[in-house]
Amino acid sequence: MIISFIGKGGVGKTTITLNLGAALATYLSQRVLVIDGNTRAPNLSFLLELKEAVSLFDLITDPKNIVKANTEIDGLKVISSPIGSNAELDFEVLKSLLSFFNLSFNFILIDTPPSFTSETLTFMELSDYSILILNPEPLSVIEAYRALQIASRMNVKLLGIIVNKFRQDAVVSLEYIRRNFSLPILAVIPEDPMVQTYTLEQKPFSISNPSTPAGRALMELASYLTGRKIEVQLEKRGIIGTFFSLLKKLFT
Incomplete structure:
Protein backbone atom coordinates (compact mmCIF):
# COMPACT_ATOMS: atom_id res chain seq x y z
CA MET A 1 0.00 0.00 0.00
CA ILE A 2 1.38 3.39 -1.02
CA ILE A 3 0.33 6.31 1.20
CA SER A 4 1.36 9.94 0.70
CA PHE A 5 1.10 12.41 3.57
CA ILE A 6 0.08 15.94 2.57
CA LEU A 20 4.28 5.65 11.84
CA GLY A 21 6.69 3.67 9.69
CA ALA A 22 8.75 2.72 12.74
CA ALA A 23 5.62 1.60 14.62
CA LEU A 24 4.36 -0.50 11.70
CA ALA A 25 7.74 -2.23 11.36
CA THR A 26 8.43 -2.73 15.07
CA TYR A 27 5.06 -3.70 16.52
CA LEU A 28 3.32 -5.25 13.52
CA SER A 29 6.28 -6.79 11.66
CA GLN A 30 5.44 -4.91 8.48
CA ARG A 31 7.98 -4.31 5.73
CA VAL A 32 8.01 -0.52 5.44
CA LEU A 33 9.70 1.89 3.05
CA VAL A 34 9.66 5.57 4.05
CA ILE A 35 10.48 8.03 1.26
CA ASP A 36 11.46 11.68 1.65
CA GLY A 37 9.66 13.18 -1.32
CA ASN A 38 10.94 16.68 -0.62
CA THR A 39 13.93 16.67 -2.97
CA ARG A 40 14.59 20.42 -2.65
CA ALA A 41 14.57 20.77 1.14
CA PRO A 42 14.66 17.27 2.66
CA ASN A 43 14.20 16.77 6.41
CA LEU A 44 13.89 13.04 6.96
CA SER A 45 17.61 12.37 7.35
CA PHE A 46 17.73 14.80 10.30
CA LEU A 47 15.19 12.74 12.27
CA LEU A 48 16.88 9.36 12.01
CA GLU A 49 20.53 8.37 12.08
CA LEU A 50 20.96 6.55 8.77
CA LYS A 51 23.63 3.94 8.15
CA GLU A 52 23.94 5.14 4.57
CA ALA A 53 21.99 7.86 2.76
CA VAL A 54 20.17 6.51 -0.29
CA SER A 55 18.11 8.89 -2.43
CA LEU A 56 15.32 8.44 -4.94
CA PHE A 57 17.81 9.32 -7.65
CA ASP A 58 20.08 6.47 -6.46
CA LEU A 59 17.15 4.07 -6.86
CA ILE A 60 16.27 5.42 -10.29
CA THR A 61 19.88 4.84 -11.33
CA ASP A 62 19.83 1.31 -9.92
CA PRO A 63 16.90 -0.14 -7.91
CA LYS A 64 19.34 -2.57 -6.26
CA ASN A 65 20.57 0.36 -4.17
CA ILE A 66 17.57 -0.34 -1.94
CA VAL A 67 19.76 -2.84 -0.05
CA LYS A 68 21.78 0.12 1.26
CA ALA A 69 18.70 1.87 2.71
CA ASN A 70 18.67 -0.11 5.95
CA THR A 71 18.09 1.47 9.35
CA GLU A 72 18.65 0.22 12.88
CA ILE A 73 14.95 -0.65 12.96
CA ASP A 74 14.18 -4.11 11.62
CA GLY A 75 11.80 -4.01 8.68
CA LEU A 76 12.21 -0.27 8.04
CA LYS A 77 14.07 1.19 5.08
CA VAL A 78 14.41 4.93 4.49
CA ILE A 79 15.01 6.82 1.26
CA SER A 80 16.33 10.32 1.85
CA SER A 81 17.06 13.08 -0.65
CA PRO A 82 20.26 15.01 -1.34
CA ILE A 83 20.07 18.49 0.16
CA GLY A 84 19.38 21.24 -2.35
CA SER A 85 18.71 18.97 -5.32
CA ASN A 86 17.02 20.69 -8.26
CA ALA A 87 16.59 17.53 -10.31
CA GLU A 88 13.08 16.83 -11.54
CA LEU A 89 11.41 13.47 -10.95
CA ASP A 90 10.12 11.86 -14.12
CA PHE A 91 6.51 10.70 -13.62
CA GLU A 92 6.74 7.46 -15.60
CA VAL A 93 10.09 6.47 -14.10
CA LEU A 94 8.81 7.15 -10.58
CA LYS A 95 5.62 5.23 -11.33
CA SER A 96 7.61 2.18 -12.42
CA LEU A 97 9.89 2.45 -9.39
CA LEU A 98 7.04 2.63 -6.87
CA SER A 99 5.18 -0.21 -8.59
CA PHE A 100 8.33 -2.34 -8.39
CA PHE A 101 8.90 -1.70 -4.68
CA ASN A 102 5.21 -2.05 -3.86
CA LEU A 103 5.68 -5.78 -4.48
CA SER A 104 8.34 -6.01 -1.75
CA PHE A 105 6.87 -3.80 0.98
CA ASN A 106 3.62 -3.86 2.94
CA PHE A 107 3.67 -0.07 3.21
CA ILE A 108 5.38 2.70 1.26
CA LEU A 109 4.97 5.97 3.17
CA ILE A 110 5.82 9.20 1.34
CA ASP A 111 6.61 12.47 3.09
CA THR A 112 5.63 15.06 0.48
CA PRO A 113 6.93 18.64 0.09
CA PRO A 114 5.18 21.29 2.23
CA SER A 115 3.47 23.00 -0.70
CA PHE A 116 1.62 21.74 -3.74
CA THR A 117 4.57 21.49 -6.08
CA SER A 118 4.60 19.25 -9.14
CA GLU A 119 6.36 16.64 -6.96
CA THR A 120 3.58 16.68 -4.37
CA LEU A 121 0.93 16.25 -7.06
CA THR A 122 2.94 13.42 -8.63
CA PHE A 123 3.23 11.53 -5.34
CA MET A 124 -0.48 12.03 -4.66
CA GLU A 125 -1.38 10.66 -8.08
CA LEU A 126 0.90 7.63 -7.70
CA SER A 127 -0.32 6.73 -4.20
CA ASP A 128 -3.09 4.31 -3.37
CA TYR A 129 -4.23 6.80 -0.74
CA SER A 130 -3.30 10.20 0.65
CA ILE A 131 -3.66 11.25 4.28
CA LEU A 132 -4.22 14.90 5.14
CA ILE A 133 -2.30 16.24 8.14
CA LEU A 134 -3.32 19.47 9.82
CA ASN A 135 -2.87 21.40 13.04
CA PRO A 136 -5.91 22.82 14.88
CA GLU A 137 -5.18 26.41 13.88
CA PRO A 138 -6.76 28.58 11.16
CA LEU A 139 -3.98 28.77 8.54
CA SER A 140 -3.39 25.03 8.67
CA VAL A 141 -7.11 24.30 8.31
CA ILE A 142 -7.42 26.70 5.35
CA GLU A 143 -4.47 25.01 3.61
CA ALA A 144 -5.95 21.59 4.39
CA TYR A 145 -9.25 22.58 2.81
CA ARG A 146 -7.34 23.71 -0.28
CA ALA A 147 -5.61 20.32 -0.35
CA LEU A 148 -8.99 18.62 -0.13
CA GLN A 149 -10.20 20.53 -3.19
CA ILE A 150 -7.06 19.70 -5.18
CA ALA A 151 -7.32 16.02 -4.27
CA SER A 152 -10.97 16.00 -5.31
CA ARG A 153 -10.14 17.48 -8.73
CA MET A 154 -7.38 14.88 -9.19
CA ASN A 155 -9.64 12.01 -8.08
CA VAL A 156 -7.09 11.17 -5.39
CA LYS A 157 -8.37 8.81 -2.70
CA LEU A 158 -8.11 10.53 0.67
CA LEU A 159 -8.06 8.01 3.50
CA GLY A 160 -8.71 10.59 6.20
CA ILE A 161 -7.26 13.29 8.43
CA ILE A 162 -4.61 13.30 11.14
CA VAL A 163 -4.99 16.16 13.60
CA ASN A 164 -1.51 16.83 14.97
CA LYS A 165 -0.34 18.94 17.94
CA PHE A 166 -3.83 19.01 19.39
CA ARG A 167 -4.58 20.87 22.63
CA GLN A 168 -7.84 21.10 24.52
CA ASP A 169 -7.71 24.89 24.19
CA ALA A 170 -7.01 24.76 20.44
CA VAL A 171 -8.44 27.58 18.34
CA VAL A 172 -10.02 25.07 15.96
CA SER A 173 -12.04 22.32 17.63
CA LEU A 174 -12.29 18.70 16.55
CA GLU A 175 -16.01 19.23 16.08
CA TYR A 176 -15.31 22.05 13.59
CA ILE A 177 -12.94 19.79 11.63
CA ARG A 178 -15.47 16.94 11.58
CA ARG A 179 -18.21 19.29 10.44
CA ASN A 180 -16.25 20.97 7.64
CA PHE A 181 -14.29 18.06 6.18
CA SER A 182 -16.08 15.11 4.65
CA LEU A 183 -13.34 12.78 5.88
CA PRO A 184 -12.86 10.60 8.96
CA ILE A 185 -10.35 11.69 11.59
CA LEU A 186 -7.89 8.79 11.66
CA ALA A 187 -5.84 10.02 14.61
CA VAL A 188 -5.66 12.89 17.06
CA ILE A 189 -2.05 13.35 18.14
CA PRO A 190 -1.77 15.59 21.20
CA GLU A 191 0.90 18.25 21.54
CA ASP A 192 3.64 16.41 23.38
CA PRO A 193 6.99 17.89 24.57
CA MET A 194 8.53 14.42 24.38
CA VAL A 195 8.34 14.56 20.58
CA GLN A 196 10.98 17.31 20.48
CA THR A 197 13.14 15.44 22.96
CA TYR A 198 13.26 12.31 20.83
CA THR A 199 13.73 14.35 17.66
CA LEU A 200 16.96 15.71 19.16
CA GLU A 201 18.02 12.14 19.90
CA GLN A 202 17.27 11.14 16.27
CA LYS A 203 15.08 8.34 17.59
CA PRO A 204 11.42 7.68 16.70
CA PHE A 205 9.37 8.31 19.85
CA SER A 206 6.79 5.77 18.69
CA ILE A 207 9.21 2.96 19.54
CA SER A 208 11.66 4.63 21.94
CA ASN A 209 8.86 5.54 24.34
CA PRO A 210 5.45 4.43 23.05
CA SER A 211 3.83 5.42 26.35
CA THR A 212 3.98 9.10 25.37
CA PRO A 213 0.58 10.51 24.35
CA ALA A 214 1.82 10.99 20.78
CA GLY A 215 3.29 7.48 20.76
CA ARG A 216 -0.01 5.93 21.84
CA ALA A 217 -1.88 7.83 19.12
CA LEU A 218 0.47 6.58 16.42
CA MET A 219 0.26 2.99 17.65
CA GLU A 220 -3.52 3.24 17.36
CA LEU A 221 -3.15 4.55 13.80
CA ALA A 222 -0.77 1.71 12.89
CA SER A 223 -3.27 -0.75 14.32
CA TYR A 224 -6.09 0.83 12.28
CA LEU A 225 -4.13 0.67 9.02
CA THR A 226 -3.36 -3.03 9.44
CA GLY A 227 -6.54 -4.12 11.20
CA ARG A 228 -4.39 -5.75 13.87
CA LYS A 229 -4.10 -5.05 17.58
CA ILE A 230 -0.77 -3.96 19.03
CA GLU A 231 0.29 -5.47 22.31
CA VAL A 232 3.32 -3.79 23.83
CA GLN A 233 4.67 -3.17 27.33
CA LEU A 234 4.50 0.59 27.83
CA GLU A 235 7.38 2.19 29.71
CA LYS A 236 6.73 5.31 31.74
CA ARG A 237 9.87 7.26 31.12
CA GLY A 238 8.90 10.93 31.13
CA ILE A 239 10.99 14.03 30.50
CA ILE A 240 13.24 13.57 33.57
CA GLY A 241 13.96 9.97 32.63
CA THR A 242 14.83 11.01 29.10
CA PHE A 243 17.15 13.76 30.41
CA PHE A 244 19.12 11.26 32.49
CA SER A 245 19.17 8.88 29.53
CA LEU A 246 20.81 11.60 27.42
CA LEU A 247 23.37 12.30 30.18
CA LYS A 248 24.19 8.62 30.35
CA LYS A 249 24.86 8.54 26.61
CA LEU A 250 27.16 11.57 26.85
CA PHE A 251 29.36 10.05 29.54
CA THR A 252 29.51 6.41 28.40
Missing part, protein backbone atom coordinates in the same frame (compact mmCIF):
# COMPACT_ATOMS: atom_id res chain seq x y z
CA GLY A 7 -0.31 19.27 4.37
CA LYS A 8 1.29 22.68 4.84
CA GLY A 9 4.80 23.11 6.16
CA GLY A 10 5.23 22.76 9.91
CA VAL A 11 2.24 20.49 10.60
CA GLY A 12 4.49 17.52 11.39
CA LYS A 13 4.34 15.43 8.21
CA THR A 14 7.93 14.22 8.39
CA THR A 15 7.74 13.31 12.08
CA ILE A 16 4.45 11.45 11.65
CA THR A 17 5.57 9.62 8.50
CA LEU A 18 8.76 8.34 10.11
CA ASN A 19 7.22 7.42 13.46
